[in-house]
Amino acid sequence: MHIRTILKVACIALGAIVVALAILFAVLAVAQYGAKDACPFGWTWFGCALREHDGLAGGLLGALVTLAAAWVAWSAVQRQIKEARLLAHGDRSDAKRLLSSDLAVVADGLGAVWRIADRIDKNDAEASRSARIAIMQAIERITEPENMKTRREMVGALGWEDRSMFASLVNGIEALRPFAYEKNLGDFTGLMDVVRGLSYNFEYCLPKTAPLFEDFPRGWPKAMSFGDLIRRSAGVEGKEGYGESIYDFEEDERA
Numbered sequence: 001m002h003i004r005t006i007l008k009v010a011c012i013a014l015g016a017i018v019v020a021l022a023i024l025f026a027v028l029a030v031a032q033y034g035a036k037d038a039c040p041f042g043w044t045w046f047g048c049a050l051r052e053h054d055g056l057a058g059g060l061l062g063a064l065v066t067l068a069a070a071w072v073a074w075s076a077v078q079r080q081i082k083e084a085r086l087l088a089h090g091d092r093s094d095a096k097r098l099l100s101s102d103l104a105v106v107a108d109g110l111g112a113v114w115r116i117a118d119r120i121d122k123n124d125a126e127a128s129r130s131a132r133i134a135i136m137q138a139i140e141r142i143t144e145p146e147n148m149k150t151r152r153e154m155v156g157a158l159g160w161e162d163r164s165m166f167a168s169l170v171n172g173i174e175a176l177r178p179f180a181y182e183k184n185l186g187d188f189t190g191l192m193d194v195v196r197g198l199s200y201n202f203e204y205c206l207p208k209t210a211p212l213f214e215d216f217p218r219g220w221p222k223a224m225s226f227g228d229l230i231r232r233s234a235g236v237e238g239k240e241g242y243g244e245s246i247y248d249f250e251e252d253e254r255a
């Protein structure tokens with residue numbers, strides 16, 4: 001045990017003894033005050049008072065011991081809570097570091113995937129075939145079930161704010177899984193749509209990966225509210241009588 005800890009415990013124990021004796025002395029003094037057979041005040045007063053009020057003194061000492069035991073137990077619990085918090089903080093830091101390192105590798109792979117998909121010569125059958133195989137193998141490795149399971153476990157160990165951000169990113173990576181099969185690649189449009197969303201997530205969670213998506217042809221789509229998404233899904237977007245986007249209201253107010 002550290003010397004400072006030992007001294008701290010010793011000081012606390014000594015202080016507790018002094019306080020206990022002071023309380024006991026005060027209680028005995030009150031009990032003796034005005035009593036016909038009060039003990040004469042002097043060096044022997046304390047021992048005499050203890051003898052005269054042994055039941056009271058015993059009960060008081062028992063209560064003080066109980067309080068001291070409760071304080072020791074409370075201190076032990078608080079120490080355990082503090083240690084648990086420090087351990088949890090360390091676990092979160094380790095999880096974020098390992099997850100960030102893994103996702104940086106994924107971002108590097110996707111940076112290669114989207115460039116291949118965007119620049120492929122569809123008129124060259126052999127080159128197109130080689131590109132498709134490379135893309136499928138990359139996505140297969142990125143979305144391997146065991147890897148995804150590990151990522152989700154690490155996300156679960158993060159703090160609330162980081163957990164929300166990284167969970168969205170991991171969900172986006174899992175959405176790549178269907179493109180590990182050639183029948184789903186098509187003309188790469190679906191793949192590029194998923195990578196487009198991932199590029200924003202990567203830049204938000206891991207800003208250092210931004211250069212990997214710097215030239216990505218993602219454009220800047222119009223901001224959409226939850227209501228906009230519902231209207232688009234129903235095929236009534238822009239039609240009269242179905243309401244306007246909250247972003248349109250904001251633009252009118254700024255104007």
